[in-house]
Amino acid sequence: MIELTDLTKRYGKTLAVDRLSLSVAAGEIFGFIGPNGAGKTTTIRMMGGTLSPTAGAVVIDGIDMAARPEEAKRRIGFIPDRPFLYEKLTGMEFMRFSADLYGVGDGTFRPKAEDLLRTFGLFDWSHDLIEAYSHGMKQRLVISAALLHDPRVLVVDEPMVGLDPAAIKMVKDILKDLARRGTAVFMSTHTLSVAEDLCDRIGIIHRGALIALGTTRELKRLAQAQQADLEEVFLKLTEEQAPS
């Protein structure tokens, strides 16, 4: 469902992402972890079509992002790490805006939007301006809007930032449910317990390059730390790659 081939991004002389190749199947939850500045957000933005790669390709559901960006984006639900929104729209208007963009029909929009807003505890505020929302409420609204068009691929950058424990549990349940129904989920996170708990496979990125890829068990074997948790595996693998 998601194919990244030799994906590379340079910012001037800085190599942010270095020939990254991986694939995520339908129904899989893929975790993308790495230290600060490793290239996670850059990769995610290239996948979401908000940043063009210097080289390489992003293919979503068989569609090349560079060749047919609108078609590819229509299949993605994109959730960025910071919920910047149109502050002068109400929550419901933002949902309507997203529905119009992604081609959700008038007939299905209202019940679906109301259902999502209820699920995320925003229904009572749906006619208030977004500028009055807290950070967590904005994050929940972004997630609601991203799910409105039943995306085949969900690309999420730090999904749990700013959410309260109840919302975190709810998002985890929703991601699991989406994967069960065939959605491919690609998420970056610093919360390693979430990655360990949720992801079928995990990729570790360090200095722009993928240094490890596999299930939690495979990563432990790679790090020769069978009894350790993901945090220790992560630290061991990234330390090994650090310059001496």
Next chain:
Amino acid sequence: MNGVLTLLKPRLWSFLNGNVARDREPRNIKWLLFGGIGFLFWAGIFTVFYRVLRYFQGVEGFGDILAYKLLSMVLITFFALLMFSSIIAALSKFYLSRDLVLVHALPVSPAQIFLARWIESTIDSAWMVVVYSLPIFLSYGIVYRAGVLFYATTLGALLPFCLIGSALSAIAVVLVARFLPAGRIRTVFVFLSLVLFVILLIAFRMMRPEQLTNPDTFASVLLYFRSLETPGSPWLPSTWIYDSLRGALSGNRAGALFNLALLWSGAAALGYLMTWIAGAAYFPGFSKAQTTAERLLPSRQGRRAASAWLLGFLSGPTRAFAVKEIKTFTRDQTQWPQIFLMIALIVVYLYNFSVLPLDKTPIKTFYLQNLFSFLNMGLAAFVLTALSARFVFPAVSTEGVAFWIVRAAPVSIRSFLWVKFWVYFLPLAILAEFLIVATNLLLRVTDLMMILSTATVLLMVPGIVAMGVGLGAAYPDFQSENPAQAVTSFGGLLFMILCAGFIGFIVILEAGPVYSVFMASLNGRGLALLQWVWLAISFALVILLCVLAVVLPMRLGERRLKALA
């Protein structure tokens, strides 16, 4: 004091870092361009004042009175400008800047934060007034052959003058912010100032100053001159600076020094009072500013049906952006006073045409009416450029940090820009046509001129709007706290220069052939073959220029916006 200096360092360092940024070369070009234009304005002000003062010196009996009255009026205007810009700057610096939450969490007192912010706000609001007042004082110095005393007094008086204006504004802002949320005050202040400006503008226009050229009304002008000698209020700081400068100009050293002392002691006393008031009222006001203001107008869910019906014919993504654009625009209260100002200016514009004394001129009325109508095409396009500079050019920048939504949406940058184009093109085209038809009716022009001017304006509007959207996309500022200020950037300047050139070219291309058509019809003969060819080439070039004005900026904007990623 150390705390205050530390708080000022980020501003200073950011400024210095700006000069060693990666894009140094374009930055140097921008500085050169802005510097060049700024210097031209400076030199222009000097030239105008120098010539006016020389002219006044030649007016026997009244020359000095007129020159001093002009100085007094300039100083009052400067003081009003200082107060106004200080209020706007202080509101933003004290209560609305994004970094305030971080700054208030630092181990420094609110009084230190206030003082550091006040210094920043004073510099921001006063530097331009100071820079552009210098050519005026210089022209007075040269014309009156003033000595060192005048120049020293000028420099010594300007600083306390600015400090007084800024301190008075800060006191007003801190006191009002104690009771009203800061976000609302800005709208109220801007609105009240604009109402005052519009009232003055309309009052001045209704006085019909053009009648002063009529000898019958000249007697009243003499009476007016008598009133010029009335001294200003002794409580106004502008009177103190005026008296000190007048004293220095006329060699009255004691008077100059006494008023200079008044300015400095007034600034010191106000500084003390401001610090005392801020100590008691600043932090509570800042806390109040953190709460979200209620919506000025409550939402009415019934409106959805009406807007959906109006925009229902559009495709999904286009409708999404169009609805978003209209709603965010109409709900942004900072836009309202400016729309109000624009309406007032348009009313005055139309009124000017209604009072043109066409029948009293020695030139043939028929010729003059059509000449005015022709010039009016250019004027209407300039009005449109001003509107576009304020509303269309910042249209892409107003997406701000939410621009990721556009990038992630299944909509191409090209479609996004064309939606912006159409959202602004339709109202501006209607407005431009209204202006041109209304003024033509007031001028009672010929049918040919009516058709020509409405068609030309209709051709120019897409070009101006496309240049606004396209150049706004080529030079976006998504991080600005006030995207409307984007027009003061390099891109904004480029937009205005290109629009002026575009309008000028169109008017020049049409002027020659249209003149020959008029002369031919006046003389009752037909056009020669060569004139027909000239007419055809000119109008073909007009159409080509209008098409290029749409296509090229839109392509440039699309390319630059895509390259941002």
